[in-house]
Amino acid sequence: DVKVTQSSRYLVKRTGEKVFLECVQDMDHENMFWYRQDPGLGLRLIYFSYDVKMKEKGDIPEGYSVSREKKERFSLILESASTNQTSMYLCASKPTGTPGTEAFFGQGTRLTVV
Protein backbone atom coordinates (compact mmCIF):
# COMPACT_ATOMS: atom_id res chain seq x y z
CA ASP A 1 0.00 0.00 0.00
CA VAL A 2 1.17 3.46 -0.90
CA LYS A 3 2.21 5.54 2.04
CA VAL A 4 3.09 9.17 2.67
CA THR A 5 3.91 9.84 6.29
CA GLN A 6 4.13 13.22 7.96
CA SER A 7 6.09 13.21 11.17
CA SER A 8 3.58 15.14 13.29
CA ARG A 9 -0.20 15.45 13.24
CA TYR A 10 -0.25 18.50 15.52
CA LEU A 11 2.44 21.05 16.34
CA VAL A 12 2.43 24.17 18.49
CA LYS A 13 5.35 26.54 18.04
CA ARG A 14 6.25 30.02 19.22
CA THR A 15 6.66 33.05 16.99
CA GLY A 16 10.21 33.29 15.71
CA GLU A 17 11.03 29.61 16.12
CA LYS A 18 12.56 27.60 13.30
CA VAL A 19 10.13 24.83 12.42
CA PHE A 20 10.74 21.63 10.48
CA LEU A 21 7.92 19.60 8.95
CA GLU A 22 9.01 16.20 7.72
CA CYS A 23 7.49 14.00 5.05
CA VAL A 24 8.54 10.51 3.99
CA GLN A 25 7.16 8.42 1.13
CA ASP A 26 7.81 4.74 0.50
CA MET A 27 6.83 4.58 -3.18
CA ASP A 28 10.09 5.70 -4.83
CA HIS A 29 8.29 8.70 -6.34
CA GLU A 30 10.36 11.39 -7.99
CA ASN A 31 7.97 14.27 -7.31
CA MET A 32 7.08 15.57 -3.86
CA PHE A 33 4.96 18.55 -2.87
CA TRP A 34 4.13 20.74 0.10
CA TYR A 35 0.70 22.35 0.19
CA ARG A 36 -0.90 24.66 2.68
CA GLN A 37 -4.65 24.27 3.33
CA ASP A 38 -6.76 27.15 4.66
CA PRO A 39 -10.56 27.39 4.87
CA GLY A 40 -12.05 28.93 1.75
CA LEU A 41 -8.72 28.87 -0.08
CA GLY A 42 -8.32 25.17 -0.81
CA LEU A 43 -4.80 23.84 -1.17
CA ARG A 44 -2.05 26.17 -2.27
CA LEU A 45 1.31 24.90 -3.44
CA ILE A 46 4.29 26.11 -1.41
CA TYR A 47 7.17 24.18 -3.01
CA PHE A 48 7.71 21.05 -4.98
CA SER A 49 10.69 18.87 -5.79
CA TYR A 50 11.11 16.76 -8.91
CA ASP A 51 14.36 15.07 -7.88
CA VAL A 52 16.86 14.89 -5.06
CA LYS A 53 18.28 18.33 -4.32
CA MET A 54 15.98 19.88 -6.95
CA LYS A 55 13.18 22.23 -5.97
CA GLU A 56 10.85 24.72 -7.51
CA LYS A 57 8.76 27.47 -5.94
CA GLY A 58 5.03 27.10 -5.92
CA ASP A 59 2.42 29.80 -5.57
CA ILE A 60 3.18 30.90 -1.99
CA PRO A 61 6.86 30.23 -1.17
CA GLU A 62 7.46 33.35 0.93
CA GLY A 63 8.56 32.51 4.46
CA TYR A 64 9.28 28.88 3.61
CA SER A 65 12.19 26.81 2.36
CA VAL A 66 12.56 23.10 1.59
CA SER A 67 15.17 20.39 1.64
CA ARG A 68 15.37 17.14 -0.28
CA GLU A 69 18.59 15.29 0.47
CA LYS A 70 17.13 11.81 -0.11
CA LYS A 71 14.52 10.69 -2.59
CA GLU A 72 12.06 9.52 0.04
CA ARG A 73 12.19 12.58 2.31
CA PHE A 74 11.01 16.14 1.72
CA SER A 75 11.24 18.70 4.50
CA LEU A 76 9.44 22.02 4.80
CA ILE A 77 11.22 24.67 6.86
CA LEU A 78 9.76 27.77 8.41
CA GLU A 79 12.85 29.87 9.09
CA SER A 80 11.09 32.15 11.59
CA ALA A 81 7.54 31.08 12.31
CA SER A 82 4.83 33.73 12.33
CA THR A 83 1.22 33.58 13.41
CA ASN A 84 0.03 33.87 9.80
CA GLN A 85 1.67 30.54 9.11
CA THR A 86 -0.83 28.81 11.39
CA SER A 87 -2.43 26.33 9.02
CA MET A 88 -2.80 22.72 7.90
CA TYR A 89 0.19 21.49 5.89
CA LEU A 90 -0.15 18.58 3.49
CA CYS A 91 2.65 16.66 1.83
CA ALA A 92 2.11 14.69 -1.38
CA SER A 93 4.10 12.54 -3.77
CA LYS A 94 3.61 11.54 -7.37
CA PRO A 95 5.61 9.46 -9.83
CA THR A 96 7.14 10.82 -12.98
CA GLY A 97 5.64 9.50 -16.20
CA THR A 98 2.07 10.32 -17.06
CA PRO A 99 1.06 13.63 -15.45
CA GLY A 100 -2.41 12.16 -15.09
CA THR A 101 -1.17 9.81 -12.40
CA GLU A 102 -2.69 10.67 -9.06
CA ALA A 103 -0.83 12.30 -6.20
CA PHE A 104 -0.80 10.56 -2.82
CA PHE A 105 -1.24 12.63 0.31
CA GLY A 106 -0.10 12.39 3.89
CA GLN A 107 -2.44 12.85 6.84
CA GLY A 108 -1.49 16.48 7.30
CA THR A 109 0.21 18.48 10.03
CA ARG A 110 -1.85 21.09 11.82
CA LEU A 111 0.57 23.80 12.87
CA THR A 112 -0.33 26.49 15.37
CA VAL A 113 2.07 29.40 15.87
CA VAL A 114 1.48 31.34 19.07
Added chain:
Amino acid sequence: AQSVTQLGSHVSVSEGALVLLRCNYSSSVPPYLFWYVQYPNQGLQLLLKYTTGATLVKGINGFEAEFKKSETSFHLTKPSAHMSDAAEYFCAVTRSNDYKLSFGAGTTVTVRA
Protein backbone atom coordinates in the same frame (compact mmCIF):
# COMPACT_ATOMS: atom_id res chain seq x y z
CA ALA B 1 -1.80 29.48 -15.94
CA GLN B 2 -4.51 27.21 -14.77
CA SER B 3 -7.25 27.72 -12.22
CA VAL B 4 -10.12 25.81 -10.72
CA THR B 5 -13.45 27.21 -9.56
CA GLN B 6 -15.77 25.24 -7.34
CA LEU B 7 -19.24 26.76 -7.15
CA GLY B 8 -20.60 26.67 -3.63
CA SER B 9 -18.44 26.35 -0.56
CA HIS B 10 -21.13 24.39 1.30
CA VAL B 11 -23.73 21.95 0.05
CA SER B 12 -26.37 20.37 2.25
CA VAL B 13 -28.35 17.39 1.01
CA SER B 14 -30.81 14.93 2.49
CA GLU B 15 -29.83 11.32 2.82
CA GLY B 16 -30.84 9.56 -0.40
CA ALA B 17 -30.86 12.76 -2.47
CA LEU B 18 -28.66 13.63 -5.43
CA VAL B 19 -25.26 15.10 -4.70
CA LEU B 20 -24.00 17.58 -7.32
CA LEU B 21 -20.72 19.43 -6.89
CA ARG B 22 -19.67 21.85 -9.60
CA CYS B 23 -16.17 22.42 -10.91
CA ASN B 24 -14.99 24.61 -13.75
CA TYR B 25 -11.40 24.93 -14.86
CA SER B 26 -9.27 27.04 -17.09
CA SER B 27 -6.27 25.56 -18.81
CA SER B 28 -4.29 26.57 -21.83
CA VAL B 29 -3.48 22.97 -22.73
CA PRO B 30 -5.48 19.74 -22.39
CA PRO B 31 -6.04 19.11 -18.72
CA TYR B 32 -6.06 16.13 -16.46
CA LEU B 33 -8.84 16.49 -13.90
CA PHE B 34 -9.26 15.02 -10.44
CA TRP B 35 -11.73 14.93 -7.58
CA TYR B 36 -10.36 14.31 -4.08
CA VAL B 37 -12.23 13.83 -0.82
CA GLN B 38 -11.05 14.77 2.65
CA TYR B 39 -12.71 13.31 5.71
CA PRO B 40 -12.27 15.18 9.02
CA ASN B 41 -8.67 15.22 10.27
CA GLN B 42 -7.41 13.18 7.36
CA GLY B 43 -5.42 13.70 4.19
CA LEU B 44 -6.85 13.71 0.68
CA GLN B 45 -8.05 10.56 -1.03
CA LEU B 46 -8.64 10.24 -4.77
CA LEU B 47 -12.27 9.78 -5.77
CA LEU B 48 -11.80 9.71 -9.53
CA LYS B 49 -9.87 11.23 -12.40
CA TYR B 50 -10.13 12.06 -16.08
CA THR B 51 -7.08 11.70 -18.29
CA THR B 52 -8.17 10.70 -21.79
CA GLY B 53 -10.88 8.61 -23.41
CA ALA B 54 -14.38 8.25 -22.03
CA THR B 55 -15.64 11.55 -20.69
CA LEU B 56 -17.85 9.98 -18.03
CA VAL B 57 -15.65 8.54 -15.32
CA LYS B 58 -16.68 6.45 -12.36
CA GLY B 59 -14.97 6.53 -9.02
CA ILE B 60 -15.15 5.04 -5.59
CA ASN B 61 -18.19 5.12 -3.30
CA GLY B 62 -20.67 5.54 -6.16
CA PHE B 63 -19.38 8.90 -7.40
CA GLU B 64 -18.99 9.82 -11.04
CA ALA B 65 -17.99 12.91 -13.02
CA GLU B 66 -18.31 14.05 -16.60
CA PHE B 67 -15.66 15.99 -18.50
CA LYS B 68 -17.26 18.56 -20.79
CA LYS B 69 -14.61 20.31 -22.82
CA SER B 70 -17.02 22.82 -24.39
CA GLU B 71 -18.13 23.94 -20.94
CA THR B 72 -14.70 23.53 -19.30
CA SER B 73 -16.46 21.64 -16.53
CA PHE B 74 -15.93 18.49 -14.50
CA HIS B 75 -18.95 18.22 -12.19
CA LEU B 76 -19.14 15.47 -9.58
CA THR B 77 -22.37 13.58 -8.88
CA LYS B 78 -23.72 10.78 -6.75
CA PRO B 79 -27.32 9.65 -7.24
CA SER B 80 -28.07 8.92 -3.59
CA ALA B 81 -26.26 10.55 -0.69
CA HIS B 82 -25.21 8.56 2.34
CA MET B 83 -24.32 9.90 5.76
CA SER B 84 -20.76 8.72 5.20
CA ASP B 85 -20.44 11.16 2.26
CA ALA B 86 -20.15 14.09 4.66
CA ALA B 87 -16.69 15.47 3.90
CA GLU B 88 -14.87 18.18 1.99
CA TYR B 89 -14.42 17.69 -1.74
CA PHE B 90 -11.72 19.23 -3.89
CA CYS B 91 -11.51 19.52 -7.65
CA ALA B 92 -7.98 19.69 -9.06
CA VAL B 93 -6.35 20.09 -12.46
CA THR B 94 -2.93 19.49 -13.92
CA ARG B 95 -1.74 20.19 -17.41
CA SER B 96 -0.53 17.48 -19.74
CA ASN B 97 3.00 18.91 -19.63
CA ASP B 98 3.22 19.49 -15.88
CA TYR B 99 3.11 17.60 -12.61
CA LYS B 100 1.78 20.29 -10.31
CA LEU B 101 -1.82 20.11 -9.16
CA SER B 102 -3.94 23.24 -8.86
CA PHE B 103 -6.89 22.92 -6.48
CA GLY B 104 -10.23 24.58 -6.12
CA ALA B 105 -11.30 26.12 -2.81
CA GLY B 106 -13.25 23.03 -1.81
CA THR B 107 -16.92 22.22 -1.14
CA THR B 108 -18.06 20.94 2.23
CA VAL B 109 -20.92 18.47 2.02
CA THR B 110 -23.26 17.85 4.92
CA VAL B 111 -25.86 15.10 4.79
CA ARG B 112 -29.15 15.48 6.69
CA ALA B 113 -30.90 12.42 8.06
